[in-house]
Amino acid sequence: xxxxxxxxxxxKTFADIQGQSTFVDRVKAFLEAKNLPHLxxxxxxGTGKTTMAMVIARELYGENGMKGNYMELNASDDRxxxxxxxxxxxxxxxxxxxxxxxxxxxxxxxxxxxKEAQQALRRTMERYxxxxxxxxxxxELSKIIDPIQSRCVLFKFKALPKEALLSLLNxxxxxxxxxxxxxxxxxxxxxxxxxxxxLVNTLQAAASISKTVTTKQVLEVxxxxxxxxxxxxxxxxxxxxxxxxRDQMIKLxxxxxxxxxxxxxxxxxxxxxxxxDPKTKVKFVDRIATVEFRLVEGSDEELxxxxxxxxxxxxx
Numbered sequence: 044x045x046x047x048x049x050x051x052x053x054x055k056t057f058a059d060i061q062g063q064s065t066f067v068d069r070v071k072a073f074l075e076a077k078n079l080p081h082l083x084x085x086x087x088x089g090t091g092k093t094t095m096a097m098v099i100a101r102e103l104y105g106e107n108g109m110k111g112n113y114m115e116l117n118a119s120d121d122r123x124x125x126x127x128x129x130x131x132x133x134x135x136x137x138x139x140x141x142x143x144x145x146x147x148x149x150x151x152x153x154x155x156x157x158k159e160a161q162q163a164l165r166r167t168m169e170r171y172x173x174x175x176x177x178x179x180x181x182x183e184l185s186k187i188i189d190p191i192q193s194r195c196v197l198f199k200f201k202a203l204p205k206e207a208l209l210s211l212l213n214x215x216x217x218x219x220x221x222x223x224x225x226x227x228x229x230x231x232x233x234x235x236x237x238x239x240x241x242l243v244n245t246l247q248a249a250a251s252i253s254k255t256v257t258t259k260q261v262l263e264v265x266x267x268x269x270x271x272x273x274x275x276x277x278x279x280x281x282x283x284x285x286x287x288x289r290d291q292m293i294k295l296x297x298x299x300x301x302x303x304x305x306x307x308x309x310x311x312x313x314x315x316x317x318x319x320d321p322k323t324k325v326k327f328v329d330r331i332a333t334v335e336f337r338l339v340e341g342s343d344e345e346l347x348x349x350x351x352x353x354x355x356x357x358x359x
Contacts, residue, residue: 070099113146113147148175221255222254292345
């Protein structure tokens with residue numbers, strides 16, 4: 044069975060990690076001193092947070108020594124206090140099986156933990172720091188309580204630059220025997236928005252159709268808001284054509300199956316790039332934030348998007 048490309052091309056060493064050279068140098072310094080502190084990796088998905096944790100463990104224990112010394116958990120699967128009291132605490136209190144005096148627990152999506160679970164985690168980090176070091180990965184740093192943040196060395200992962208994405212894209216192109224045109228390669232880089240995992244998953248899905256990857260293939264396999272379609276929708280609204288904008292929005296929702304939040308995020312990006320009066324742009328951003336809050340609270344998706352487009356259509 045063919046291996047998933049995300050795993051196949053996942054970095055195995057520090058030299059393989061793209062776009063995070065500053066972090067790599069700092070982590071390597073910790074490992075050379077054999078004194079790894081608790082680490083907190085924060086940043087958008089697909090930028091290498093979990094991969095960095097796995098490379099650290101591999102460097103410390105070797106490929107064969109990771110079992111029993113490295114545990115990876117996803118906090119979004121079980122976000123309550125029980126996972127701290129049972130799985131994490133039991134693993135943390137046992138001594139390392141390797142020459143390194145401590146084991147490592149990587150807790151992915153740590154910002155999904157409840158406040159009570161985070162308080163329990165803080166106490167576990169304090170009590171078992173001699174035998175276990177924690178690497179926490181999160182998307183939203185603000186959801187991690189201050190006592191945990193203060194006990195960790197913080198690394199803020201940024202969206203990967205296009206050069207890093209292009210480097211991996213060229214590597215996969217060569218090893219998998221793919222063919223691109225300039226348009227499809229550029230479209231993949233734009234679509235990924237700095238998310239390496241999204242790029243590789245989309246590319247594998249598109250390449251399963253044909254070894255010649257086109258923009259059309261990418262769109263067929265991708266649950267993706269095309270910026271040009273949103274730009275067209277907004278151009279109708281700004282010209283005062285509410286019904287034209289509404290028709291385009293319904294097309295995105297029904298024919299493409301996109302959620303209101305996905306469309307709203309692309310609207311926000313488009314508005315920021317628009318050449319319009321700054322005060323009008325501020326009004327648009329303020330209303331977009333209001334609509335986003337209402338959607339998260341469970342309001343009707345189509346009605347909220349229509350209200351936003353109506354507001355845009357009324358501003359001269």
